[in-house]
Amino acid sequence: MSSQPTTILIVDDEPQIRKFLRISLAAQGYTVLEGANGEHGLAQAALGKPDLVVLDLGLPDMDGQQVLRELRAWSSVPVLVLSVRASEGEKVLALDGGANDYVTKPFGIQEFLARVRVLLRQSLVAEQLESSRSIGPLTVDFAYRRVLLDGAEVALTRKEYAVLEQLARHAGRVVTQQQLLKDIWGPTHTEDTHYLRVVVGHLRQKLADDPASPRFIVTEAGVGYRLKGA
Template sequence: MTERQQTVLVIDDEAQIRKFLRISLAAHGYRVLEAGSGREGLDLAQQAKPDLLVLDLGLPDMDGKDVLSELRRWSSMPVLVLSVRAGDSEKVLCLDGGANDYVTKPFSIPEFLARVRVLLRQPVAAGVQEASVRCGPLQIDLASRRVSLDDQEIGLTRKEFAVLATLARQLGRVVTQQQLLTDIWGPTHVEDSHYLRVVVGHLRQKLGDNPADPHFIVTEAGIGYRLREQSSGASR
């Protein structure tokens, strides 16, 4: 039986960008829909129900963040923001507002396609909660709160497990510092980023993960962290 072709909707007012993405995505087997404005894109998203939305922020009729906000009222489809706005604050606003990932222009098409693949194969993006998550040799059992590396159980504190479990539930996606601090320490600690840095540092030590060349926990500078997706046969 032939696998269903996945559909990507691109909302961008630059015709050249849309053409470039259409050619690149189609060459890798995706069906591509296009919209040049926010309203047109929202209407198309509601009608066609694509598997992934690629969203520019600088649209002629409305800001991309408003498109994202309206979309999140009725859909949990993965959203990849693609924008020239490179500031950390802009990225954080989009990720906290419901975007699944953020890529700045100009961009590398191999990296863009890799991020597309990650988002399209993540059931977590649609709200599915897995009992356990495997990240190469790392196994995170969310139900029993146990973590093992190379089949050896690792002892974690409550905060360490909470951070790792939050990243695991969003495997391959960036989780902002604000979200982690709010969810784990509470809203009064949203500015206490040093708490998070200490816990992530301890996690990396226990996982034998080098922050300069991480196999598991990747730092997105000024934004947050993500747990790197790996094949089940991946090795360190």
């Protein structure tokens, strides 16, 4: 997250709220994505790989609590609920459902921005402190740049390790092909998807991972890849 612009996704059906938040967040240097309903918001969360999601609960196509549940099924991205619903029950339901913070409308923009900064800071610290990630018999050791499968070290090339590390750091979340290519091969290679397919193919062979019934690396067709959650 530290090497890329910080991206915030706003999921809210009110255009004026989205515009207000977009201007306020952009003024702080954030990249802003928008979703006008739950379905669009979930798609943006998968494709845009945001560092934070601002989620309204009163969406036209599905309740925001449902959006939160679906998002948490595959993503650990921090979520700040921003809603007119002020009851304790709604707040508890959202927080128990995986929201990281809850702000009621109407709200003060300075407090909102402060809460955004806190969540982003907490997320960055947690990412930096994490020294390894294990998914069943697979362990990716970030500190020593080693990969273990059933306790035995797996020899990977630099590119293979870089792809696996990216997927492991975002385990359970979709990482887009374009993001992997940009981060690992560079910004001029975002369309060179064949490079990525070759590396992922080699990774699967070395990890004895059947793409038809994957234990580890799941292909999200047309989008990217996801390492199964821990």
